[in-house]
Amino acid sequence: xxxxxxxxxxxxxxxxxxxxxxxxxxxxxxxxxxxxxxxxxxxxxxxxxxxxxxxxxxxxxxxxxxxxxxxxxxxxxxxxxxxxxxxxxxxxxxxxxxxxxxxxxxxxxxxxxxxxxxxxxxxxxxxxxxxxxxxxxxxxxxxxxxxxxxxxxxxxxxxxxxxxxxxxxxxxxxxxxxxxxxxxxxxxxxxxxxxxxxxxxxxxxxxxxxxxxxxxxxxxxxxxxxxxxxxxxxxxxxxxxxxxxxx
Numbered sequence: 001x002x003x004x005x006x007x008x009x010x011x012x013x014x015x016x017x018x019x020x021x022x023x024x025x026x027x028x029x030x031x032x033x034x035x036x037x038x039x040x041x042x043x044x045x046x047x048x049x050x051x052x053x054x055x056x057x058x059x060x061x062x063x064x065x066x067x068x069x070x071x072x073x074x075x076x077x078x079x080x081x082x083x084x085x086x087x088x089x090x091x092x093x094x095x096x097x098x099x100x101x102x103x104x105x106x107x108x109x110x111x112x113x114x115x116x117x118x119x120x121x122x123x124x125x126x127x128x129x130x131x132x133x134x135x136x137x138x139x140x141x142x143x144x145x146x147x148x149x150x151x152x153x154x155x156x157x158x159x160x161x162x163x164x165x166x167x168x169x170x171x172x173x174x175x176x177x178x179x180x181x182x183x184x185x186x187x188x189x190x191x192x193x194x195x196x197x198x199x200x201x202x203x204x205x206x207x208x209x210x211x212x213x214x215x216x217x218x219x220x221x222x223x224x225x226x227x228x229x230x231x232x233x234x235x236x237x238x239x240x241x242x243x244x245x246x247x
Contacts, residue, residue: 002086010090015245018061018091021083025137029058031228031239032207033122035197036171037062038242039209040120043069047117050074050161052104052154057084059120060097069117072098074107076148105153108160119158119168123151125176151176152183159187162214167192169211177208190216195223200230 004010008023022028037059042049047069051059054073063071075081081101088094102110104121124144151172158168168189172180174196181191189212197207205225230236235243 002090008083013058013061015241015243016062016065017245018064018093019087020058020061021056021087021090023083027056027077027080027083029055032171033058034062034242035207035209035226036120036122036169039171039193039195039211040118040169041167041211042067043117045069048072048115049118049120050107050111050116052107052119052121052157053123053149054084054099055080055122057087057097057099059122060084060099061087061091061093063120064093064097070098071096072100072111074100074102074104076101076103104149104157107157111161113160114163116161117163117166119161119166120170121154121158121168122171123154124149125173151179155180155183155187155189159189159214162189164215166214167211168214169209172208172210174205174208177210180208180210184210184212188215189213190218191220192216193221193223195226197226197228200227200233 004021006023007025008021010019011022012019042063045068049063049067049069049071051073054060054075057073060071060073073084075084078101081099084099088097088099162168170180184191191210191212193211195209196205197209198205226238227236228239
């Protein structure tokens with residue numbers, strides 16, 4: 001059993017039958033991470049996957065049962081990195097998922113360019129100029145606001161890490177869609193799949209899922225919309241399966 005610190009708790013990833021260390025004051029993953037993991041196409045048998053802005057390692061944990069590829073997670077905050085490391089040990093996955101403490105901007109030089117088949121990233125959504133930052137503790141501010149990396153930094157590093165023909169998948173906010181597409185094309189990542197996520201029917205989309213291919217041909221597919229809740233404010237069947245599995 002691993003040691004828990006301060007207000008940390010153990011939560012279950014029910015669909016994956018795994019556990020994860022979380023903290024309300026440091027980091028707890030959101031539905032966005034689950035959506036991104038399920039949206040992402042994975043190399044099944046082999047390859048190398050890297051998750052940037054990995055937080056407490058939730059996306060590597062959500063992916064591990066669907067691939068035999070090598071998985072790495074990168075997190076700049078030492079406290080979150082430590083939480084992720086302990087979660088891997090807790091699930092006896094520390095020999096399959098390697099967590100790296102460092103800045104994503106340094107990864108191409110540290111790990112080598114053109115090395116990965118897949119990059120995933122749930123980046124900070126908000127500009128560092130946002131007034132919301134004044135009301136958040138340091139850990140949450142870094143996770144949510146562009147303090148240590150910008151959207152351009154994320155896209156640039158993703159492209160540098162990817163092999164030609166490799167895939168990248170992002171989750172972000174609809175208001176940043178054009179910024180994301182612009183940076184992707186500037187750094188040789190051709191947008192190939194786009195899905196809008198809505199809280200429920202009749203509401204505006206509040207999340208986007210985007211896949212790109214390095215040096216891919218133009219041709220964007222807009223997938224069917226995903227509604228998180230039904231009119232009874234319960235999870236829709238697709239989202240419920242993501243969270244709890246097909247049981």
